[in-house]
Amino acid sequence: MRVVVDLSRCEGYAQCAFLAPDAFRMHGEEALMYDPNPDDARRDQVLRAAAACPVQAILVDQLEGRDAPAEASPS
Amino acid sequence: MTSAENLQAFKREGRIVVVGASLAGLRAAEALRGAGFTGSLTMIGDEMGEPYDRPPLSKQVLTGWVPAENTKLPRRREIDAQWLLGVPASGLDLAGNHVRLADGREVPFDRVLISTGVRARPWFVESEAALDGVFVVRTREHAEALRRALAAGPSRVLVIGAGFTGSEIASVCREREIPVTVAELAPAPLVGALGAMIGDVAADMQRAHGVDLRCGVKVTRLEGDAQGRLRRAHFDDGSTIDTDVAVVALGGIRNTEWLQGSGLAAGVWGIACDTGCRALDLNGLITDDVFVAGDVARCPNPIYEYRLISLEHWANAVEQAEVAAHNMVSGQADRWPHLSIPLFWSIQFGVNIKSVGVPTFADEVVVTQGSVPDRRFVAAYGYRGRVTAAVSFNNAKWLDHYRQLIETAAPFPPPCPTPDQPADMKPVPVDFPGPTLLAQGATVVVTGHDPSERRVTAAHQHR
Numbered sequence: 001m002r003v004v005v006d007l008s009r010c011e012g013y014a015q016c017a018f019l020a021p022d023a024f025r026m027h028g029e030e031a032l033m034y035d036p037n038p039d040d041a042r043r044d045q046v047l048r049a050a051a052a053c054p055v056q057a058i059l060v061d062q063l064e065g066r067d068a069p070a071e072a073s074p075s
Numbered sequence: 076m077t078s079a080e081n082l083q084a085f086k087r088e089g090r091i092v093v094v095g096a097s098l099a100g101l102r103a104a105e106a107l108r109g110a111g112f113t114g115s116l117t118m119i120g121d122e123m124g125e126p127y128d129r130p131p132l133s134k135q136v137l138t139g140w141v142p143a144e145n146t147k148l149p150r151r152r153e154i155d156a157q158w159l160l161g162v163p164a165s166g167l168d169l170a171g172n173h174v175r176l177a178d179g180r181e182v183p184f185d186r187v188l189i190s191t192g193v194r195a196r197p198w199f200v201e202s203e204a205a206l207d208g209v210f211v212v213r214t215r216e217h218a219e220a221l222r223r224a225l226a227a228g229p230s231r232v233l234v235i236g237a238g239f240t241g242s243e244i245a246s247v248c249r250e251r252e253i254p255v256t257v258a259e260l261a262p263a264p265l266v267g268a269l270g271a272m273i274g275d276v277a278a279d280m281q282r283a284h285g286v287d288l289r290c291g292v293k294v295t296r297l298e299g300d301a302q303g304r305l306r307r308a309h310f311d312d313g314s315t316i317d318t319d320v321a322v323v324a325l326g327g328i329r330n331t332e333w334l335q336g337s338g339l340a341a342g343v344w345g346i347a348c349d350t351g352c353r354a355l356d357l358n359g360l361i362t363d364d365v366f367v368a369g370d371v372a373r374c375p376n377p378i379y380e381y382r383l384i385s386l387e388h389w390a391n392a393v394e395q396a397e398v399a400a401h402n403m404v405s406g407q408a409d410r411w412p413h414l415s416i417p418l419f420w421s422i423q424f425g426v427n428i429k430s431v432g433v434p435t436f437a438d439e440v441v442v443t444q445g446s447v448p449d450r451r452f453v454a455a456y457g458y459r460g461r462v463t464a465a466v467s468f469n470n471a472k473w474l475d476h477y478r479q480l481i482e483t484a485a486p487f488p489p490p491c492p493t494p495d496q497p498a499d500m501k502p503v504p505v506d507f508p509g510p511t512l513l514a515q516g517a518t519v520v521v522t523g524h525d526p527s528e529r530r531v532t533a534a535h536q537h538r
Contacts, residue, residue, distance in 0.1 A: 028425030
């Protein structure tokens with residue numbers, strides 16, 4: 001699954017790192033590092049983390065189950 | 076046909092081409108579909124593969140946590156586009172309304188969005204740039220190649236340029252316990268973006284983490300061995316260091332060359348547009364059907380005296396893409412201006428550095444909260460007595476407060492909003508090494524006498 005965090009919005013509340021520690025980690029006191037491609041098995045965890053973010057900075061792919069959209073093949 | 080009927084017909088069956096298939100291009104495409112555009116949508120990109128996110132490349136990827144391949148951007152919706160990837164655009168014909176591709180194809184459009192971004196500035200000597208061990212970091216392939224080189228355990232890495240990318244790479248090297256030398260022409264790291272005061276903080280931070288930081292020096296030559304591998308770097312003070320990996324982090328070059336001759340106000344400084352992301356032509360006239368978004372756009376900001384400012388910021392790309400997309404499919408009375416205050420972040424040496432506003436648009440700076448030695452503080456920037464920007468080190472929760480000060484032209488220096496007021500709140504000169512905001516110079520000439528004849532033509536700079 002694909003994830004992106006808008007780090008210009010992130011204020012380091014660390015809720016995501018608490019709820020989905022495999023996908024989100026704090027680096028120092030308030031800097032967030034995240035895995036942009038966490039394992040699909042973590043989907044529920046990651047969705048919970050996204051929902052819990054106080055500034056709603058986490059975007060999860062809305063095209064469920066389509067890891068490689070066919071339209072993106074080169075032509 | 077009324078203009079409203081025209082607009083509905085365009086939304087139903089018009090042709091939109093997006094040139095530049097990265098963050099801004101993708102978000103614009105999604106916003107176009109979200110706004111009910113059902114016509115044909117073509118995405119042109121010079122790289123192969125789907126749009127991916129760049130910030131993780133200099134952080135998560137180089138630390139070895141995430142493979143470069145795994146940074147594809149999530150999708151907010153289907154965009155049902157035709158993708159023309161792996162071939163750059165080579166020209167824009169505004170009389171015939173088509174984009175020319177480097178392979179000779181022509182792609183017709185009714186409206187076009189230009190989001191071609193920037194590319195890495197390469198090392199200035201081609202033979203030295205080609206040495207095994209010399210890298211830049213802009214694309215996924217670049218990041219993957221550098222990740223492999225760092226994983227091989229180099230004896231020393233040389234980072235050329237201590238802007239944000241260079242400083243982040245130096246930070247990753249120290250995290251991986253790789254000896255690193257940083258060479259910067261300016262008196263301190265980050266000084267071009269954030270001024271001398273923050274530059275001194277950044278320099279202390281690098282040295283405290285064991286970076287061999289050398290400021291005020293220029294790398295003059297990269298020396299390879301008989302096998303074409305990098306071995307040594309020479310500085311203009313006569314010194315040398317032995318190194319097997321050099322990372323050239325000297326900023327970017329805007330991808331505007333393909334627009335030469337198009338009649339747009341495009342050049343090394345970006346493509347000028349209005350706050351609605353509509354491109355200007357060379358005469359400063361607003362075009363009807365050409366829009367610009369992202370790193371390549373140069374947009375006036377009323378907060379900063381309507382100066383045309385181009386920003387290589389992630390949030391700016393997303394916001395401009397959304398404004399441009401909205402305006403592409405909206406009538407005159409419904410258009411949006413792009414008026415958001417710039418936001419930027421960097422993660423280095425375990426510190427979250429963020430800025431709001433335009434720090435280069437300032438004459439003074441003052442620490443308003445926290446403690447510089449603790450590397451937990453906010454500094455506010457002011458220009459002629461009003462707040463124009465703020466930078467936080469591990470204090471991001473406060474930036475929204477400063478954004479509001481900037482938006483309301485609050486007086487500078489602002490009062491400290493929290494109990495962690497520094498003992499000495501005396502503003503100091505901001506001290507940038509050069510007039511960074513105004514340094515681009517004249518690049519057009521005006522010809523003709525009568526109002527109907529007067530036109531501007533481009534005077535292309537020698538580089």
